[in-house]
Amino acid sequence: MILNIKDQFDEEKGRWLIELEGEADVYTVNNFKERMHQLLDEKMADVEIDGTSLQYIDSIGLGALIGLRGRMADQEKVLIIKNIQPNVRKLLNITGLDKIFIIEQED
Amino acid sequence: MKGNNTIYKEENNVEVRDIISLNLPNAPEYVSIARLTLSGIASRMGFNIEDIEDLKVAVAEACTNAIKHGCGKDRNYSIEFLVLKDKLRIEIIDGGKGFDYKKVKEPDLTKPREGGLGLYIIKTLMDEVQIFNNQKNCGTRIIMSKNLGES
Ligand SMILES: Nc1ncnc2c1ncn2[C@@H]1O[C@H](COP(=O)(O)OP(=O)(O)OP(=O)(O)O)[C@@H](O)[C@H]1O
Ligand SMILES: [Mg+2]
Numbered sequence: 001m002i003l004n005i006k007d008q009f010d011e012e013k014g015r016w017l018i019e020l021e022g023e024a025d026v027y028t029v030n031n032f033k034e035r036m037h038q039l040l041d042e043k044m045a046d047v048e049i050d051g052t053s054l055q056y057i058d059s060i061g062l063g064a065l066i067g068l069r070g071r072m073a074d075q076e077k078v079l080i081i082k083n084i085q086p087n088v089r090k091l092l093n094i095t096g097l098d099k100i101f102i103i104e105q106e107d
Numbered sequence: 108m109k110g111n112n113t114i115y116k117e118e119n120n121v122e123v124r125d126i127i128s129l130n131l132p133n134a135p136e137y138v139s140i141a142r143l144t145l146s147g148i149a150s151r152m153g154f155n156i157e158d159i160e161d162l163k164v165a166v167a168e169a170c171t172n173a174i175k176h177g178c179g180k181d182r183n184y185s186i187e188f189l190v191l192k193d194k195l196r197i198e199i200i201d202g203g204k205g206f207d208y209k210k211v212k213e214p215d216l217t218k219p220r221e222g223g224l225g226l227y228i229i230k231t232l233m234d235e236v237q238i239f240n241n242q243k244n245c246g247t248r249i250i251m252s253k254n255l256g257e258s
Contacts, residue, residue: 090161
């Protein structure tokens with residue numbers, strides 16, 4: 001399965017806009033982590049992940065988000081996750097991560 | 108294998124309608140095959156979409172554990188789907204190093220860490236979960252079920 005990652009730096013908001021499309025699982029997670037850390041190396045800033053097209057996430061994908069947030073929190077940056085699908089939302093809820101990440105729903 | 112008795116006893120009272128078996132290489136790129144197979148079986152049985160999502164996640168977590176912690180390289184692990192009258196039971200069996208389930212701590216949800224979420228997610232999403240690993244280095248068998256038409 002595939003995870004496409006689109007990134008763009010929003011100068012106005014001063015944050016990375018990341019669109020995820022596909023599945024963040026054991027197979028795709030390493031690529032995701034690498035990419036996100038590269039972006040943060042390039043510019044340490046807030047990150048906004050758009051989950052409109054993120055169909056699936058597993059514990060390892062959640063772990064990657066936790067790791068990312070950890071690195072950003074050290075620099076006082078925040079991780080915002082928006083427009084996630086109900087199945088992804090459910091996993092954030094049961095793991096309590098909905099209280100740790102900033103979640104924005106746009107509807 | 109003493110610890111397994113309970114399961115077989117229970118099985119005598121349970122009508123197993125069909126068994127579907129998968130044997131997968133110890134590699135992450137094949138976990139999606141387990142998920143797809145599961146979706147096919149669960150939708151045939153009449154599970155609703157939310158339950159199918161839950162099942163998919165739980166099965167994938169168990170497969171990921173078999174790969175990540177269980178098997179050695181170049182080995183396979185297996186998945187059995189047991190279609191019962193009113194529930195789906197799934198067994199994931201690896202021949203890896205095994206682990207002591209009682210020693211695994213529940214994750215502290217107020218202090219998120221990378222790792223340690225998989226079994227917790229499985230337990231939350233499934234109706235029953237049992238883990239068997241009677242002898243050291245003899246692998247793990249995780250058995251989980253979800254009932255049809257609840258929730
Ligand atoms: N099939 C298995 N074989 C051997 N050990 C296992 C197996 N499944 C789980 N474990 C042990 O139980 C622990 C907890 O598993 P769990 O899935 O909850 O977390 P994790 O796999 O470490 O991280 P995550 O699932 O969040 O990516 C693992 O770290 C491992 O030590
Ligand atoms: Mg795991």
